[in-house]
Each structure stands twice: as structure tokens, then as C-alpha cells.
Amino acid sequence: MILQVxxxxxxxxxxxxxxxxxxxxxxxxxxxxxxxxxxxxxxxLIKAIAGLVPVTGGQVLLDGRDITAVPAHLMVRxxxxxxxxxxxIFPLMTVEENLxxxxxxxxxxxxxPRIAEMYEAFPDLARQRALxxxxxxxxxxxxxxxxxxxxVRPRVLMLDEPSAGLSPKLVAQVFAQLQEIRSRGLTxxxxxxxxxxxxxxxxxxxxxxxxxxxHEGKAKTLWDDPIIAELYxxxxxxx
Amino acid sequence: MSLQFLLDGVIAGSMxxxxxxGVTLTYSILRFSNFAHGDFMAWGAYxxxxxxxxxxxxxxLKPLSFGLPLLVALVVAMALTALLALVxxxxxxxxxxxxxxxxxxxxxxxxxSMALRxxxxxxxxxxxxxxxxxxxxxxxxxxxxxxxxxQVALLLLTLVLVVGMHLxxxxxxxxxxxxxxxQNPALAKVVGIDVAAVVRxxxxxxxxxxxxxxxxxxxxxxxxxxxGLSLLxxxxxxxILGGIGSVRGAVLGGLIIGLSEAAAVQFVGAxxxxxxxxxxxxxxxxxxxxxxxxxxxx
Amino acid sequence: MIDLLGYGAFxxxxxxIFGLIALGLNLQWGLTGLFNVGIAGxxxxxxYSSAILTSPDTPDRIGGxxxxxxxxxxxxxxxxxxxxxxxxxxxxxxxxxxLAITTFGVAVVVQLVALNAQGLTGGPxxxxxxxxxxxxxxxxxxxxxxxxLGVIAVxxxxxxxxxxxxxxxxxxxxxxxLREDERAAIALGKSAQSYRIQAFAVGGAVMGLAGAVQAHFxxxxxxxxxxPTLTFQVWAMLMVGGSGSNRGALLGSIVVWAIWxxxxxxxxxxxxxxxxxxxxxxxxxxxxxxLCLILLWRPQGFFGPRRRQ
Numbered sequence: 001m002i003l004q005v006x007x008x009x010x011x012x013x014x015x016x017x018x019x020x021x022x023x024x025x026x027x028x029x030x031x032x033x034x035x036x037x038x039x040x041x042x043x044x045l046i047k048a049i050a051g052l053v054p055v056t057g058g059q060v061l062l063d064g065r066d067i068t069a070v071p072a073h074l075m076v077r078x079x080x081x082x083x084x085x086x087x088x089i090f091p092l093m094t095v096e097e098n099l100x101x102x103x104x105x106x107x108x109x110x111x112x113p114r115i116a117e118m119y120e121a122f123p124d125l126a127r128q129r130a131l132x133x134x135x136x137x138x139x140x141x142x143x144x145x146x147x148x149x150x151x152v153r154p155r156v157l158m159l160d161e162p163s164a165g166l167s168p169k170l171v172a173q174v175f176a177q178l179q180e181i182r183s184r185g186l187t188x189x190x191x192x193x194x195x196x197x198x199x200x201x202x203x204x205x206x207x208x209x210x211x212x213x214x215h216e217g218k219a220k221t222l223w224d225d226p227i228i229a230e231l232y233x234x235x236x237x238x239x
Numbered sequence: 240m241s242l243q244f245l246l247d248g249v250i251a252g253s254m255x256x257x258x259x260x261g262v263t264l265t266y267s268i269l270r271f272s273n274f275a276h277g278d279f280m281a282w283g284a285y286x287x288x289x290x291x292x293x294x295x296x297x298x299x300l301k302p303l304s305f306g307l308p309l310l311v312a313l314v315v316a317m318a319l320t321a322l323l324a325l326v327x328x329x330x331x332x333x334x335x336x337x338x339x340x341x342x343x344x345x346x347x348x349x350x351x352s353m354a355l356r357x358x359x360x361x362x363x364x365x366x367x368x369x370x371x372x373x374x375x376x377x378x379x380x381x382x383x384x385x386x387x388x389x390q391v392a393l394l395l396l397t398l399v400l401v402v403g404m405h406l407x408x409x410x411x412x413x414x415x416x417x418x419x420x421x422q423n424p425a426l427a428k429v430v431g432i433d434v435a436a437v438v439r440x441x442x443x444x445x446x447x448x449x450x451x452x453x454x455x456x457x458x459x460x461x462x463x464x465x466x467g468l469s470l471l472x473x474x475x476x477x478x479i480l481g482g483i484g485s486v487r488g489a490v491l492g493g494l495i496i497g498l499s500e501a502a503a504v505q506f507v508g509a510x511x512x513x514x515x516x517x518x519x520x521x522x523x524x525x526x527x528x529x530x531x532x533x534x535x536x537x
Numbered sequence: 538m539i540d541l542l543g544y545g546a547f548x549x550x551x552x553x554i555f556g557l558i559a560l561g562l563n564l565q566w567g568l569t570g571l572f573n574v575g576i577a578g579x580x581x582x583x584x585y586s587s588a589i590l591t592s593p594d595t596p597d598r599i600g601g602x603x604x605x606x607x608x609x610x611x612x613x614x615x616x617x618x619x620x621x622x623x624x625x626x627x628x629x630x631x632x633x634x635x636l637a638i639t640t641f642g643v644a645v646v647v648q649l650v651a652l653n654a655q656g657l658t659g660g661p662x663x664x665x666x667x668x669x670x671x672x673x674x675x676x677x678x679x680x681x682x683x684x685x686l687g688v689i690a691v692x693x694x695x696x697x698x699x700x701x702x703x704x705x706x707x708x709x710x711x712x713x714x715l716r717e718d719e720r721a722a723i724a725l726g727k728s729a730q731s732y733r734i735q736a737f738a739v740g741g742a743v744m745g746l747a748g749a750v751q752a753h754f755x756x757x758x759x760x761x762x763x764x765p766t767l768t769f770q771v772w773a774m775l776m777v778g779g780s781g782s783n784r785g786a787l788l789g790s791i792v793v794w795a796i797w798x799x800x801x802x803x804x805x806x807x808x809x810x811x812x813x814x815x816x817x818x819x820x821x822x823x824x825x826x827x828l829c830l831i832l833l834w835r836p837q838g839f840f841g842p843r844r845r846q
Binding site for chain 3: 266271274333341342343345351353355360361364365412461475479510511513514515516517521522525528
Binding site: 050052071072073074075076077082084087088089090091092093097099101102104105149150152 | 257411412415416418423425426427428429430431432433434534
């Protein structure tokens with residue numbers, strides 16, 4: 001089990017927890033999707049795992065090591081990378097500078113070759129390496145944000161609603177990219193509103209309700225479960 | 240008409256610009272306007288004076304008015320001023336920053352500025368002092384402009400510092416991290432940037448450049464405890480005119496203000512020199528508050 | 538004994554004038570959260586306005602308007618309010634720090650005008666023969682001091698009561714809401730800015746009035762009265778007293794002024810002549826350090842009502 005979260009309690013203000021004892025896990029090479037109604041604490045859960053929301057209880061284990069108390073800026077060194085939902089690039093730096101500044105933990109001589117690898121995986125970015133990141137389109141920004149997270153060779157990649165604000169075509173592109181990344185052995189934890197697209201590429205999924213996981217199952221099964229579909233996924237099966 | 244005021248303006252502008260780099264970095268990275276920044280200048284100049292005194296000997300490298308001891312003193316004083324800034328941050332600013340109200344940090348810098356300045360008056364009295372009292376020969380350059388060897392040397396020093404600063408911000412990893420942190424502190428943490436190191440670098444750079452600027456004022460004009468306070472408004476105006484966060488903007492803003500001050504001295508009267516920075520500041524705030532190289536806040 | 542009484546009245550008058558300035562600052566900072574580093578400048582604007590309008594004609598300087606004292610005071614308040622309103626207009630739509638930097642600049646420029654615009658301000662020599670209230674009893678020092686203390690106390694009390702009312706009025710509640718809830722401020726948009734400008738202007742008016750009252754109490758003003766030290770002193774007074782509380786502003790002024798005068802007297806009698814200037818700078822170091830310590834350890838001050846967190 002590469003990532004294990006046990007009874008996590010977290011919130012911005014003391015006594016006011018948003019994540020209320022959530023337990024999830026992810027196996028090596030798995031895509032795990034976290035779904036749930038608005039305000040269920042999905043976003044806060046992965047932010048808490050990433051060290052961005054104060055944790056008051058529970059445990060986060062990465063490959064067996066306890067990383068619950070690791071400060072946010074040291075998470076990438078532990079092998080955990082995070083792509084926030086919005087403002088996930090540095091707009092006044094070029095595409096290349098965005099990648100370079102994110103490669104701080106790599107050995108100095110390893111940065112440029114790694115950037116070249118990223119350009120190979122994301123050819124769009126290679127073409128726009130000298131552009132200010134703020135001038136990229138929505139889909140390209142998302143690609144840059146993912147590339148920026150991957151540059152440090154993380155073992156687990158967590159994304160907060162990567163489909164938000166993208167057209168269906170771009171969503172398909174981004175998700176195809178995620179599948180491609182997974183095929184190289186990376187573990188992906190995905191928080192999503194777009195249940196259909198996420199479950200289509202996911203292996204397993206959790207439905208989070210009021211700060212705890214309420215259901216867990218194979219992505220395919222969850223999609224077909226009528227009760228869950230009606231309650232939390234916001235679509236009703238005709239048949 | 241003599242065009243000497245143009246050279247005077249460039250020299251004054253260099254000193255303002257060097258100081259304004261620290262102001263603009265502190266504002267964009269630590270997110271407060273540091274009213275004690277001028278006092279880093281004064282402390283730097285006095286620190287250099289003390290080191291020169293300790294080294295003894297007046298082996299001026301003709302035709303300069305100063306010699307190797309002052310250069311050594313400059314480096315030592317830059318380190319000492321940086322240390323002063325780090326200690327001040329540790330004792331005061333970091334604690335208040337953690338509470339999250341930036342205007343309280345501004346107020347603390349205001350209190351610290353008063354304490355720092357008066358402490359200099361206590362130690363050295365308010366009487367002006369000099370690195371050297373030697374009179375320098377000025378070489379005519381034509382158009383009525385004359386320049387001394389000291390002025391040439393210090394303009395070169397400014398050029399080296401500004402170019403070095405530009406290269407550092409543009410191409411070093413720490414420089415990139417500082418820019419990244421100023422654009423998005425939360426994301427900076429996510430990508431693994433060590434915020435404490437960025438904060439330290441900001442103080443060290445700002446204070447060291449303020450010290451260099453203070454030593455230049457000391458060599459070319461005089462050293463007194465109030466020297467930093469009187470340059471504070473021009474430095475703020477330069478940083479805002481250039482656009483907060485922009486190093487080249489701060490330098491250019493400094494030059495514009497230095498030249499405008501010199502023009503005011505030439506055409507209006509020396510007694511109104513200090514009003515120039517205020518007039519420019521108000522004009523920028525009313526017409527283009529983001530400055531020359533600024534970017535609108537999101 | 539009589540001397541002591543007279544001195545007591547003089548001390549209290551000065552302290553209350555500081556208190557009046559601190560009341561103005563409390564409206565700006567304590568209630569509205571606007572940072573003013575140019576207090577000395579605004580006080581000077583008030584002092585010079587009233588002095589010029591009321592003092593007798595002098596060669597080389599504009600004057601001889603012969604206004605009554607009270608008219609001078611009102612004009613001082615209005616003119617300073619105008620200056621403060623303009624400062625607020627230029628900066629309050631921008632980041633909070635810009636107001637601080639601009640007020641700092643206002644103080645620098647006012648100081649320059651006071652020193653150099655001789656035809657308006659008398660230059661380094663200042664303005665003399667400013668009419669003093671109860672000038673007819675000037676040679677009976679105690680009576681004169683007490684009469685003046687009475688006037689100053691009445692003005693201060695009036696300002697205190699007016700500000701208390703204002704801060705409890707709907708207007709004051711809006712200001713408090715703006716300070717405490719940034720979302721409310723954003724929701725109010727343009728009108729939030731206008732509320733802040735109003736608060737800054739009214740605070741400025743109180744400072745200008747204090748400057749005028751002091752000018753007429755002393756009878757003579759010069760640029761040296763309005764150095765940055767004045768700004769520091771008033772900030773220390775408000776922070777000691779407790780920002781947000783008008784009562785704290787007044788008590789803080791009296792206490793800090795007592796400490797200032799007391800420590801000054803002690804050093805004057807203990808420290809040798811050639812160290813006096815140095816001792817005076819140590820006094821300012823102490824205020825600066827005190828301001829920082831209060832910010833670190835007791836941001837609510839000592840005399841104000843405890844503010845809820």
C-alpha cells in the first residue's frame with residue numbers, strides 16, 4: 001500500500017474540523033477517485049494529506065513512513081506531489097521557469113534533462129517554453145501544472161479537480177494524459193466533481209460525505225450502483 | 240548652462256535605486272513596506288566606518304579618496320547589516336508576520352526604525368562624519384560636467400551590483416524561488432520551496448544593498464544618523480514608480496527620482512529637493528498605481 | 538506650591554492636547570484600521586492654518602486676517618480635514634501600505650513648506666504673536682494656566698463625547714465592520730472607500746484642531762515642533778492606552794507624557810551636560826522599543842476595555 005490515510009481529522013480552525021476521520025488508501029499504480037457532494041471535505045482531505053490544512057488527528061503513511069507532520073514544502077521530498085485546483089502555476093514566469101523552479105530538490109545537473117523529458121511527454125509545453133505561463137490557455141495551464149508536479153518524480157500524484165473549467169474535449173485530453181502517467185507506475189489520487197469522466201479512468205473510488213468516506217468500491221461498480229448514483233453522483237439512470 | 244545636474248542626478252539616483260531594490264523585494268515577498276529600511280542604510284554606513292577605523296591606516300588608492308580598507312569594510316558591513324536585518328526579523332517581524340496582519344508589521348518597522356536611528360544618535364551623536372576629508376580633483380567631461388574618481392568608482396560599483404542582482408533574480412534557483420514566492424506563496428510551498436530560506440535571502444539581499452548604498456552616500460556626501468530617513472521617501476517612491484516587485488523597475492525608478500531631484504535643485508531651488516519624491520509618488524498613485532513594470536493584482 | 542499647581546496645569550494641558558491628537562488617531566487607526574505615519578504633518582497644517590488666520594499682520598508674511606480664535610480653530614479643523622481627505626482619496630483604493638507611505642510623505646512636505654515657504658509660514662522663525670485665550674491675565678501665571686487648562690479640557694471633552702457618539706452611531710458600526718470583515722468591505726466596494734475617506738478626514742480634523750489649540754496655548758509655533766518624534770509619541774500614547782478605545786487614548790496620552798517628562802527631568806539632573814543630547818536619543822530608543830514590545834505582547838494596550846478576539 002503506497003498511501004494510507006487513517007482516521008484523518010483536519011480543519012482550518014481549532015474545534016471546527018472539515019475532515020472528520022476519513023480513511024482511504026491507494027495501491028501502487030492505482031488511480032483512486034474521491035467523489036462526493038459539495039462541502040463534503042474532498043478538497044480539504046487532499047490538502048490535509050499534502051500538509052496544507054492543519055491536521056488534528058489521524059495518520060498519513062506514505063510507503064509505510066508516517067508523513068502526517070511533515071511540513072507542506074517538504075512533501076515533494078517524500079515523494080508526494082500535489083496539483084491545486086486553481087492558481088496552480090506561477091503566471092509571471094515562463095513555462096520553462098515554472099518547471100525549473102519546481103525542480104529544486106533534484107540534483108543540479110539533473111534538472112535540464114528532466115525538463116527535456118517533460119517536454120517529450122507534453123509537446124505542447126515544449127513549443128511554449130518561453131511564454132509567460134499566465135498567457136497559456138486553460139488546458140495548457142493544467143498540463144503545465146501536472147508537468148510541474150511530475151518533474152520531481154513523485155510516487156503519488158494528487159490532483160484537486162483537474163477538470164474544473166475545462167471543455168469536455170480538454171477534460172478528455174487531461175484524463176488521457178493521467179492514464180498515460182499511471183501506466184508508468186505512478187499512483188494517482190483524484191478529487192473530482194466530474195464523476196463520469198473520473199470513474200471512466202479510475203480503478204477504485206470513494207464517496208466522501210460530511211468529512212468521512214461513506215462508500216468505497218471499484219470505479220465501474222460505483223458508477224452502476226443506482227443508489228449512490230442518485231444520492232451523490234448527480235445523475236439518474238434511465239433503466 | 241551646465242549639465243552637471245544630470246550627473247548629480249544619476250549618482251543620487253543610483254543610491255536611491257540600490258536602496259529601492261530592498262524596499263521592493265521586502266514588499267513583494269514579505270508583504271510589508273519596511274520603514275526601517277533607511278536605517279539599514281545608516282547602520283551599514285556606520286558599520287563600515289567602524290571597520291575602517293579598526294583597520295586603521297589611510298592608504299588611499301590615488302586618485303580615489305579611499306583604499307583597500309574601505310572595500311574590505313564594505314564587504315564586512317554588508318554582512319553585518321544583513322545580520323542586523325535577520326536578527327530584527329527573528330526578534331520582531333517574523334513573530335508579527337505569523338499573526339497575519341501586515342499593517343501591524345509596518346507599524347513595528349516604524350517603531351524599530353525610530354529605535355535604530357536614535358540608537359545611532361546615542362552612539363555616534365547626530366554630528367555628520369566622513370570616510371575621508373580629502374578634497375578630490377574633478378575631471379571635466381565636457382558640457383560643463385565634471386566627475387571625480389570616487390564618483391566613477393561608485394557608479395561602476397552600482398552597475399556591478401545591479402547587473403549581479405538582475406542575473407541572480409533571473410537565473411539562480413534562489414532568485415526564481417523568490418519570484419515564485421512573491422507571485423503565489425501557497426503554491427511555492429506545494430512545489431517544495433523552502434519559505435524560510437526565501438525570507439532569509441530577501442533580508443540579506445535588501446540589507447546588504449542598503450548598506451552599499453549607505454556607504455556610497457557616506458563616501459560622496461556624509462554619514463549621519465538621519466541619512467537613511469531622508470532617503471526613505473525617495474526609495475518608497477522609486478519602488479512604487481518602478482512597480483512593486485520589479486528589480487529593474489526599482490533601479491529605473493531610483494534614477495528617475497534622482498534626476499528629477501537634481502533638476503529641481505537646478506531649476507527650482509535646493510530647499511525643495513525632498514518634495515520631488517512626494518510629487519512623483521502622488522502622480523504615480525493617481526495615474527498609474529501599478530508603476531512602470533508593475534502587474535495588476537489578481 | 539503655587540508654582541507646582543501652575544506647572545501641574547501646564548503639564549495636564551500639554552498632555553490633553555496630545556490626548557486630542559490621539560483621539561483623532563484612534564478614529565483613524567483604532568476604529569477604521571487606517572495607518573497614519575504623518576501625524577506631525579496634519580497637526581502642523583492645523584496649527585499653521587489657525588496661526589496665519591488669527592495672528593497680527595507681519596511684514597514678509599501673509600497674515601493680518603484678524604480672525605477670532607474660535608474661527609481659526611474651526612478653519613484649522615476644516616483645512617486639515619481637506620488635506621486628510623485628499624490623502625485618503627489618492628491612496629485608499631490601493632493597498633493599505635500606500636496610505637502609510639503617503640502620510641509619511643505628507644509630513645515630509647509639510648515640514649519643507651513650514652521651513653521654506655517664508656511668505657506663508659514664516660520659515661524657520663515660525664509664527665509668533667498667536668493670540669492666546671485669556672491673554673488679559675497672562676501675567677498671573679497660575680490663573681492663566683488654569684483658565685487655559687479649562688479651555689483645553691472642554692475642547693478635549695467635547696471631542697471625546699462626539700467621537701464616542703460617532704463610534705456608536707451606524708456610521709461607526711460600518712467603520713468597525715469594514716475593519717473586521719474584509720468581505721463586507723469588498724461587498725460595499727466604492728462606498729467602503731468613501732467611508733474610509735470620511736473617517737480619515739474626521740480624524741485629520743481632530744488632529745488639526747489639536748494643532749491649532751496647542752499653537753494658541755503656546756502663542757508661538759516653528760517647524761521644529763512638528764518633527765517625526767511627535768508622530769512617534771502619539772502612536773506610543775495610543776498603543777499604551779489601547780487602540781480602539783477613546784478613554785485609552787486619553788489615559789495613554791497622560792501616562793506616556795508623564796513618563797516622557799519624568800524621564801527627561803531625571804536624565805537632565807543626573808546626566809552630565811555634554812551627554813544630554815545622547816540621553817535624549819536614548820529616550821526615543823525607549824519609545825521605539827516600547828512600541829514594538831506592546832505590539833508583540835500586549836496589542837490591546839493597558840487602559841482600554843478588553844476587546845473580544
